[in-house]
Amino acid sequence: xxxxxxxxxxxxxxxxxxxxxxxxxxxxxxxxxxxxxxxxxxxxxxxxxxxxxxxxxxxxxxxxxxxxxxxxxxxxxxxxxxxxxxxxxxxxxxxxxxxxxxxxxxxxxxxxxxxxxxxxxxxxxxxxxxxxxxxxxxxxxxxxxxxxxxxxxxxxxxxxxxxxxxxxxxxxxxxxxxxxxxxxxxxxxxxxxxxxxxxxxxxxxxxxxxxxxxxxxxxxxxxxxxxxxxxxxxxxxxxxxxxxxxxxxxxxxxxxxxxxxxxxxxxxxxxxxxxxxxxxxxxxxxxxxxxxxxxxxxxxxxxxxxxxxxxxxxxxxxxxxxxxxxxxxxxxxxxxxxxxxxxxxxxxxxxxxxxxxxxxxxxxxxxxxxxxxxxxxxxxxxxxxxxxxxxxxxxxxxxxxxxxxxxxxxxxxxxxx
Amino acid sequence: xxxxxxxxxxxxxxxxxxxxxxxxxxxxxxxxxxxxxxxxxxxxxxxxxxxxxxxxxxxxxxxxxxxxxxxxxxxxxxxxxxxxxxxxxxxxxxxxxxxxxxxxxxxxxxxxxxxxxxxxxxxxxxxxxxxxxxxxxxxxxxxxxxxxxxxxxxxxxxxxxxxxxxxxxxxxxxxxxxxxxxxxxxxxxxxxxxxxxxxxxxxxxxxxxxxxxxxxxxxxxxxxxxxxxxxxxxxxxxxxxxxxxxxxxxxxxxxxxxxxxxxxxxxxxxxxxxxxxxxxxxxxxxxxxxxxxxxxxxxxxxxxxxxxxxxxxxxxxxxxxxxxxxxxxxxxxxxxxxxxxxxxxxxxxxxxxxxxxxxxxxxxxxxxxxxxxxxxxxxxxxxxxxxxxxxxxxxxxxxxxxxxxxxxxxxxxxxxx
Numbered sequence: 090x091x092x093x094x095x096x097x098x099x100x101x102x103x104x105x106x107x108x109x110x111x112x113x114x115x116x117x118x119x120x121x122x123x124x125x126x127x128x129x130x131x132x133x134x135x136x137x138x139x140x141x142x143x144x145x146x147x148x149x150x151x152x153x154x155x156x157x158x159x160x161x162x163x164x165x166x167x168x169x170x171x172x173x174x175x176x177x178x179x180x181x182x183x184x185x186x187x188x189x190x191x192x193x194x195x196x197x198x199x200x201x202x203x204x205x206x207x208x209x210x211x212x213x214x215x216x217x218x219x220x221x222x223x224x225x226x227x228x229x230x231x232x233x234x235x236x237x238x239x240x241x242x243x244x245x246x247x248x249x250x251x252x253x254x255x256x257x258x259x260x261x262x263x264x265x266x267x268x269x270x271x272x273x274x275x276x277x278x279x280x281x282x283x284x285x286x287x288x289x290x291x292x293x294x295x296x297x298x299x300x301x302x303x304x305x306x307x308x309x310x311x312x313x314x315x316x317x318x319x320x321x322x323x324x325x326x327x328x329x330x331x332x333x334x335x336x337x338x339x340x341x342x343x344x345x346x347x348x349x350x351x352x353x354x355x356x357x358x359x360x361x362x363x364x365x366x367x368x369x370x371x372x373x374x375x376x377x378x379x380x381x382x383x384x385x386x387x388x389x390x391x392x393x394x395x396x397x398x399x400x401x402x403x404x405x406x407x408x409x410x411x412x413x414x415x416x417x418x419x420x421x422x423x424x425x426x427x428x429x430x431x432x433x434x435x436x437x438x439x440x441x442x443x444x445x446x447x448x449x450x451x452x453x454x455x456x457x458x459x460x461x462x463x464x465x466x467x468x469x470x471x472x473x474x475x476x477x478x479x480x481x482x483x484x485x486x487x488x489x490x491x492x493x494x495x496x497x498x499x500x501x502x503x504x505x506x
Numbered sequence: 507x508x509x510x511x512x513x514x515x516x517x518x519x520x521x522x523x524x525x526x527x528x529x530x531x532x533x534x535x536x537x538x539x540x541x542x543x544x545x546x547x548x549x550x551x552x553x554x555x556x557x558x559x560x561x562x563x564x565x566x567x568x569x570x571x572x573x574x575x576x577x578x579x580x581x582x583x584x585x586x587x588x589x590x591x592x593x594x595x596x597x598x599x600x601x602x603x604x605x606x607x608x609x610x611x612x613x614x615x616x617x618x619x620x621x622x623x624x625x626x627x628x629x630x631x632x633x634x635x636x637x638x639x640x641x642x643x644x645x646x647x648x649x650x651x652x653x654x655x656x657x658x659x660x661x662x663x664x665x666x667x668x669x670x671x672x673x674x675x676x677x678x679x680x681x682x683x684x685x686x687x688x689x690x691x692x693x694x695x696x697x698x699x700x701x702x703x704x705x706x707x708x709x710x711x712x713x714x715x716x717x718x719x720x721x722x723x724x725x726x727x728x729x730x731x732x733x734x735x736x737x738x739x740x741x742x743x744x745x746x747x748x749x750x751x752x753x754x755x756x757x758x759x760x761x762x763x764x765x766x767x768x769x770x771x772x773x774x775x776x777x778x779x780x781x782x783x784x785x786x787x788x789x790x791x792x793x794x795x796x797x798x799x800x801x802x803x804x805x806x807x808x809x810x811x812x813x814x815x816x817x818x819x820x821x822x823x824x825x826x827x828x829x830x831x832x833x834x835x836x837x838x839x840x841x842x843x844x845x846x847x848x849x850x851x852x853x854x855x856x857x858x859x860x861x862x863x864x865x866x867x868x869x870x871x872x873x874x875x876x877x878x879x880x881x882x883x884x885x886x887x888x889x890x891x892x893x894x895x896x897x898x899x900x901x902x903x904x905x906x907x908x909x910x911x912x913x914x915x916x917x918x919x920x921x922x923x
Contacts, residue, residue, distance in 0.1 A: 121705070121721060122721060122724065122725075125725045125728050125729070136708045136709075137708075137709070138710075141710035141711075176701070176713075177701060177714065178713065179713055181712065238890045239890055239893075245893055246893075253725070253729075253919065253920065254721075254722050254725035254726040254822075254919075255892045255893065255919060255920065257722065258718040258719070258721050258725075258818050258892055259718070259893045260705075261705045261716055261717060261718035262716055262718040262818075262892070263705075264705045264706065264707060264708040264709055264711070264716045265705055265708045266704075266706050284593070284594060286681075288538070288677075288678045288680075288681045288682055289683050290681055290683075291553045291680045291681040291682045292553075292554070292681055293554045293555075293559075294558075294681070295598065296594045296595065299678055299679055299680065300678060301675040301676070301679040302675070304538060304539060304674050304675050304678040305671050305672070305674065305675035305678075307539065308539075308542045308670070308671035308674045309671040312542070312670075312671070320539065401679075405671075423921050423923075424921055425845065425896075425918055425919070425920055425921050426845065426918075426922075427845065428843065428844065428845035428846065429845065429847075430846075473655045473656055475672045475675055475676045476656075476662055476663075476676045479842075501842055501843075502671075502672060503670065503672065503842055504840050504842050504843065505843070506840075
């Protein structure tokens with residue numbers, strides 16, 4: 090396998106993961122209250138019609154529509170009121186309505202059998218135990234009919250849906266208290282590099298660099314409720330240590346993400362370390378993405394090892410554009426997209442053709458519209474783009490760049506101030 | 507206080523909450539790893555410059571820029587290479603560079619004192635312990651200078667920020683392992699109504715209705731990491747039970763949300779129940795919002811009791827348009843907005859002037875653009891709009907409606923299929 094020489098495209102990288110990686114997540118029933126953000130592992134269909142009986146949608150009198158045919162102001166129809174049906178009456182116990190009778194109903198009351206329309210209070214004249222109807226009513230006037238809202242068998246939640254408030258409420262509306270979901274994807278993030286230091290006290294380092302990338306990866310994935318992300322402290326550039334820690338991690342996690350140790354230098358050992366583990370399937374080593382080019386992936390014992398750069402923005406680009414789309418495809422996840430705005434470029438954006446580029450940008454209000462300014466990506470500016478940026482512009486490999494004044498799509502990752 | 511007669515505007519409702527309700531949340535230091543979605547309770551400023559020392563951004567030779575002035579291809583400057591500085595050398599221990607000497611450096615190496623530029627390997631000729639420089643270098647060429655990325659005192663995270671992956675990574679980059687956050691807002695949701703049944707087995711009810719609204723409210727708020735939401739099972743329409751449960755809840759929660767029991771009917775007791783509790787401050791009773799009009803709010807002992815409709819979409823409208831904006835203002839929360847798209851109306855939307863309307867809609871792709879279709883809001887269609895809709899269109903009170911073909915803003919609450 091080529092070492093960063095023949096870079097594959099982002100699409101090809103995704104294709105290789107999706108065509109080989111199987112996530113065999115266990116399924117479990119959880120209380121709907123605890124299902125927010127988890128992925129439904131089943132199609133849930135409506136177990137019965139809603140409404141499950143014909144009901145009135147107004148306060149008035151239930152009657153037989155055909156009894157009113159021919160009614161007019163000069164020739165009203167007279168119906169005998171034979172009773173009243175409350176909202177809380179069992180629909181099975183509602184009596185049969187005979188010709189030329191009516192029953193008082195409230196909004197939500199089950200309709201007496203035999204009746205097929207409801208006339209509103211204000212449209213009739215009441216005389217002792219009778220009402221006078223001055224106009225004909227069409228069949229099913231002011232009635233919510235059985236199954237009008239949902240038919241038995243209609244899909245309420247489809248398999249792969251990330252459960253949101255609306256799904257949970259819909260399930261509850263039917264009386265469901267539990268839903269079958271996938272267990273969360275267990276991921277461990279392992280920062281690699283002898284120079285990488287765990288944050289403790291905010292003091293300038295005399296040597297090395299604080300680990301920020303493993304925190305970025307953990308929190309980025311944790312936004313999704315269907316991940317369960319752990320993080321290890323940095324491990325040194327030592328082939329046997331890297332090998333034994335990844336090997337151990339593969340026993341208890343569905344997926345391993347390493348950061349650091351991915352470019353081709355003497356101290357970059359991650360790929361070499363895992364290559365010798367049993368049941369190794371290389372997927373790719375290097376992708377035409379900027380930043381993030383040295384990203385690699387392999388399956389070890391069928392589990393995904395995703396190796397990203399130690400630089401935070403580079404790691405982010407590869408997670409956002411390669412790993413997340415792959416996992417969603419592997420699991421068939423249906424989910425709302427991240428917020429996107431269109432904004433006017435105030436500085437040129439130049440792409441290296443052949444690469445998918447991931448530009449950190451700052452979106453701000455300018456007059457009545459939104460403007461967007463690219464932030465530099467290289468060298469020491471990495472930290473400030475994390476803080477000062479609030480969006481990302483993605484340029485596909487076949488585009489040379491965008492001129493000043495172009496309206497571009499910006500994926501928002503922070504508020505517009 | 508008027509009973510739904512004089513409705514106030516959504517803006518006025520928010521103003522009344524924000525001007526009276528104080529959320530005195532405790533603050534606590536948490537590990538940055540556990541701070542995702544919480545609200546920063548402090549301004550965090552850069553405790554030192556980054557870079558904290560001048561460093562090379564290329565592989566090459568550190569030198570004194572002025573030694574190269576006058577250099578040219580025909581008249582190169584000769585510098586003596588007196589050593590090498592590795593990336594991991596303590597910047598304090600890097601030696602002083604004397605005139606007409608150079609030191610080999612790598613990307614990231616601290617610059618020797620006295621040097622102020624770096625020339626790249628490929629731009630020099632090496633002859634034993636000397637290099638030949640053929641061009642003058644400007645001062646600070648290929649150098650990342652102290653504080654270039656961040657100056658000591660620059661704001662990294664401001665108070666009120668909802669902490670996202672970028673903030674967490676930025677804090678880690680400085681060596682911070684903890685951050686001061688507000689403790690989560692403790693909310694309890696209490697469904698009220700003798701007809702309201704807790705979901706258990708999905709069977710049609712012979713009387714009453716399954717509680718879905720309390721599940722909707724709990725999950726809607728739980729999307730935000732800064733809420734800690736509990737839910738009670740439905741309580742009956744009994745003045746003394748309602749009073750005692752709300753009174754008890756106020757002891758342990760920052761906020762109480764009731765659903766059901768808000769419209770003005772004989773069985774709607776929530777407002778009456780809490781009116782007699784001590785230290786009662788009415789805020790409003792009824793807001794010009796559709797659906798959701800009977801929404802009420804009051805302070806009891808300084809804590810907010812927010813009373814919403816038992817109908818899920820009505821509850822949602824008032825939470826989304828009144829409660830959430832109020833809480834964000836009360837706490838000064840800075841947060842990314844929900845995703846919004848522009849889509850073309852395929853059916854007319856009619857507003858009742860004077861009301862803020864909250865229309866459930868379905869957004870779908872039509873040709874190369876997005877179209878949006880309103881879903882009916884009334885009667886039995888409530889459940890199906892929860893499932894079939896993926897967005898919301900909000901019409902302000904001064905707008906009569908939108909015609910077919912108008913492009914409207916849609917707040918997305920589900921994926922576009």
